[in-house]
Amino acid sequence: MTISDLHAKKAAGEPIVCLTAYDFPGASIVDDAGVDLILVGDSLGMVVQGHENTLKVTLRQIIYHTEIVARAAKRAFVVADMPFMSFQVSRKKTVENAGRVIKESGAQAVKLEGAAAGTLDAIQTLSETGIPVMGHVGYTPQSTNVFGRKIVRGKTVDKARVLMGEALSLQNAGCFSVVLEMVPQELAAIITESLDVPTIGIGSGPACDGQILVFHDLIGYYTGYIPKFVRRLVDVKEIIGGAIVEYVGLVRGGEYPSEEESVSLPKDVLEEIRTSKTDG
Ligand code: KIV
Numbered sequence: 001m002t003i004s005d006l007h008a009k010k011a012a013g014e015p016i017v018c019l020t021a022y023d024f025p026g027a028s029i030v031d032d033a034g035v036d037l038i039l040v041g042d043s044l045g046m047v048v049q050g051h052e053n054t055l056k057v058t059l060r061q062i063i064y065h066t067e068i069v070a071r072a073a074k075r076a077f078v079v080a081d082m083p084f085m086s087f088q089v090s091r092k093k094t095v096e097n098a099g100r101v102i103k104e105s106g107a108q109a110v111k112l113e114g115a116a117a118g119t120l121d122a123i124q125t126l127s128e129t130g131i132p133v134m135g136h137v138g139y140t141p142q143s144t145n146v147f148g149r150k151i152v153r154g155k156t157v158d159k160a161r162v163l164m165g166e167a168l169s170l171q172n173a174g175c176f177s178v179v180l181e182m183v184p185q186e187l188a189a190i191i192t193e194s195l196d197v198p199t200i201g202i203g204s205g206p207a208c209d210g211q212i213l214v215f216h217d218l219i220g221y222y223t224g225y226i227p228k229f230v231r232r233l234v235d236v237k238e239i240i241g242g243a244i245v246e247y248v249g250l251v252r253g254g255e256y257p258s259e260e261e262s263v264s265l266p267k268d269v270l271e272e273i274r275t276s277k278t279d280g
Helices: 003-012 024-032 059-072 091-105 117-129 141-147 157-173 185-194 215-219 236-252 267-279
Strands: 016-020 037-040 077-081 109-111 133-138 177-181 199-202 210-213
Touching: 003 016, 003 077, 016 215, 024 037, 024 059, 037 059, 037 210, 059 077, 059 091, 091 109, 091 117, 117 133, 117 157, 133 157, 157 177, 157 185, 177 185, 185 199, 210 215
Parallel strands: 016 037, 016 210, 037 077, 077 109, 109 133, 133 177, 177 199, 199 210
Antiparallel strands: none
8 A cells, every 4th residue: 555545545435444553463464454554553552561641652662563563564554653752852853763763664654643833844844855744633642641631622613623724734744644533523524525635533433534443442452441432343352361261271270281282202212211311
């Protein structure tokens, strides 16, 4: 998949399917299933590392996970999240950091959260440098210390106008696509219609050009907070938990490993070992 393919899908009214992934088996499953875009999100701070939010994720960790995911992705377009404080310090640092992500991880693009003046400047600089950028507005988890608990964005006329302006600014700064997180569906529809680039919704209703979810939320592999918009299609924690409980019982009960699951020495070799042991 390329950016042109993603744009062609918007033009054709074909939904763009996106999902996060963080490791090789997960990314292989996601890619084989035909997902168009894989995001190595800084949500890994929560669903993989067990932190309360995404703020502790480092550039090195994003590069590490993205390199693994990019190796598994044969078809999907791979985007790496730029972690908190990796694009806010200076223009020079932003280009260096995003450059490292692309060169060292094999990602095809980066994602930056927010639409503050500095972020728009960073997006424009990266786009002009040849690093494609995905934008992200609405609820932006890296601003958790500013906004607090997850709340839907753009619920009043003024706030909706701000959000519409932010989405347009991201497009004008060069974003090839914009994630809309927890935006009322009617507003997401208006923004989607007004942008030339595809919108990817998460908790923002069906009118977006595509949808994204966190892999662990979709398959029930994360036991922390699950937002209302998540549709859990399987409960792998239950399935895996059941298998592990069974394994514990089998080992404790002496039922694992069985004869067939063990390797045996040829009789003559065994005899010789035993004899040499007795011989001292
Ligand atoms: O970090 C992440 O996984 C994300 C998606 C939820 C959009 O930003």
